[in-house]
Amino acid sequence: MNITLRPNFSTWEFRCRCGCGLFIRPPEPLLDALQAARNIFGPVFINSGTRCPFHNRMVGGEKFSMHLLGSAADITVPGVPIADIAAWFTGWSGGLGVYPSRGFIHIDAGPNRRFGEK
Numbered sequence: 001m002n003i004t005l006r007p008n009f010s011t012w013e014f015r016c017r018c019g020c021g022l023f024i025r026p027p028e029p030l031l032d033a034l035q036a037a038r039n040i041f042g043p044v045f046i047n048s049g050t051r052c053p054f055h056n057r058m059v060g061g062e063k064f065s066m067h068l069l070g071s072a073a074d075i076t077v078p079g080v081p082i083a084d085i086a087a088w089f090t091g092w093s094g095g096l097g098v099y100p101s102r103g104f105i106h107i108d109a110g111p112n113r114r115f116g117e118k
């Protein structure tokens with residue numbers, strides 16, 4: 001079943017990519033931030049949302065990745081430089097990881113911290 005979470009985001013986009021179907025509803029502030037980004041930049045693709053433990057290991061995720069809790073999203077915004085997206089998320093209260101060479105940013109609802117490629 002596919003349920004609308006925000007005007008431009010539905011549950012299927014956040015499901016575990018291994019095929020297991022696991023979905024954990026992202027925290028509301030995370031959904032709000034994604035929708036706000038979408039409103040400004042256009043379509044925001046969720047590369048990775050919820051991950052089951054198996055899938056998290058397969059993709060080399062951290063042992064205590066916020067993706068395991070459904071509290072993280074790796075996003076790509078076609079046509080918009082990663083630096084611009086990262087700059088817009090600067091004030092985000094949770095985690096922000098910036099990966100320009102891999103073409104995505106990670107945002108999560110965990111503690112406020114910054115990481116990623118230097």
Ligand SMILES: [Zn+2]
Binds near residue numbers: 018022051055
């Ligand atoms: Zn899975």
